[in-house]
Amino acid sequence: MLSQRLIGRVAVKSAFKPLGLPTIVNASRWSRTYATGSDARDLVIIGGGVAGYVAAIKAGQEGMKVTCIEKRGTLGGTCLNVGCIPSKSLLNNSHLYHQILHDTKHRGIEVGDVKLNLKQLMKAKETSVEGLTKGIEFLFKKNGVEYLKGTGSFVDQHTVKVALNDGGETVVAGKNILIATGSEVTPFPGLEIDEKTIISSTGAIALQEVPKKLLVIGGGIIGLEMASVWSRLGSEVTVVEYLDQIGGPGMDTEIAKSIQKILKRQGINFKTGTKVLSGEKTGDGVDVQIESAKGGKQETLNADVVLVAIGRRPYTKGLGLENIGLELDERGRVIIDSQYRTKIPHIRCVGDVTFGPMLAHKAEEEAVAAIEYIKTGHGHVNYGCIPAVMYTAPEVAWVGQSEQDLKKAGVKYRVGTFPFSANSRAKTNLDSEGMVKMLADAETDRLLGIHIIGPNAGEMIAEGTLALEYGASSEDIARTCHAHPTLAEAFKEAAMATYSKAIHF
């Protein structure tokens, strides 16, 4: 401290030599007046998750001086660290294990003693995660993004204080600030998550052993994906869902019923229209009291592990929003306008912490759009055209409106379906469960929604999303040549079935 101050004095002394020329004095005067101006970033991003890191890279590409603050210590947020990516690793590898155990024999492949090495399965997951998170750090360097590991909170409308993970504190000032703090698991009242016996999705991807009995509270996408993983690895899994259908909001009712049947055949038990009343840890697990959502007799379910997967909620804890007067809506979301501005126009917000579905790809779209709004005043996200995918086996994917949405809105529509059991590639793969369902306007034939259960549905939905974004008709898809033999032919045939008739069904 002393030495720094001494050095400072020496520098000042030389600038104020009495014999110095007036012109020199002028220059130093101006530069000193605005000396700290250069410290202000064009953009400060709080949160290095999918929304934050994508915004940071895009801003870097646009030539902005950008700082991204992330407290986890690794970039990528929930998605890369404890969400989409690790769960996909477990889903893929558990599917392979299950297939070797139960499916390869009748394909003519006989495998000897098959053993599960859970530790190695988890290590494979960690390798994927580590590779991807490190990849983002590289992209930050490539695009000139400053990365601060710490917890950011607003001091005022232009200043963010960062409590650094390595100790100490720093302050960054930004002409623009982007809130991208994401979401956290919604807790279930009365069930305290310890990530061992009562777990969230974070604990569900890191269990040390396969539980004999797993109870999943919540039959949404996260609950069903984790149910699939542990069911394949040997758990007896029961899913309790409050609503009458699984899959969460947006899933077409017909598709939801169909996937429930398929998952039931795979060994997962379902209790839909059932509410969880309470839970209590016992010596050998957890007792959970349930009853019908409409009321009725209570029942107690016992499980070794209970997964709470009832949803996620916006995360703004410790952000210091009270210091800048930003209020949240009744569900804790930051209120924004159509250009992602909060009521303080240079503070914007994207991703899970604000409106819209909590999906990584939605957050990415918003991140790019928010930077474009800052830079050019134009951005684009079509909230009617955001795909959703559930990575069970078979996968479920959809985009646009469901049949129940259209009925509710009083829209006249046509339905075309095509089963994978009539698709040549699916048949040769011996993987022909599911179907493609297309909904189009009865009058104009414009696509309104696409719903798929089947192998690689998550990849196939991209074609539907593109068509929907471009405002295509089902006939447009039907008249587009699709390679043979491919699963994508089922997509084309469903389009044919919508405006006319399918050939192979």
Place this chain on the structure above:
Amino acid sequence: MFATRVLRQAAVHAERTPSIRFLGKRTFPASVDPTPKPHPASPTGALPASWASASAHPTFSAYRDHAQQFGPLRKTIKATSGGIGGTAGSELGPVSPPQGVFFDRNDLPPRFHRQPLTAAEIEAIETGGAALYA
């Protein structure tokens, strides 16, 4: 006749205009209304009432006109508003000091002023640092 029907259908298809077509190179509109509008995914479809009172500067550009951070962020503010940068630098006259007068750092904002020396520091300077190890 069957043949006629087939021909008629073929003609219909030949005249069909696909919904997807190339619209041309991407262009930006000349001007955009920057007034805050509700977010498309907003459950209420409206902005809270507090936004109207909060938004003294309805547009980002207007906000930047008035924002201060180590001086004005972008544009100058009219002199009548009394803010820094209210008058163009060139209109303030020469910045050179008069002949024989020199600026002192105490003309700058207080954070740039000399900091008082402690007795220990003075001694350290006078002894070339030796006092620190005495």
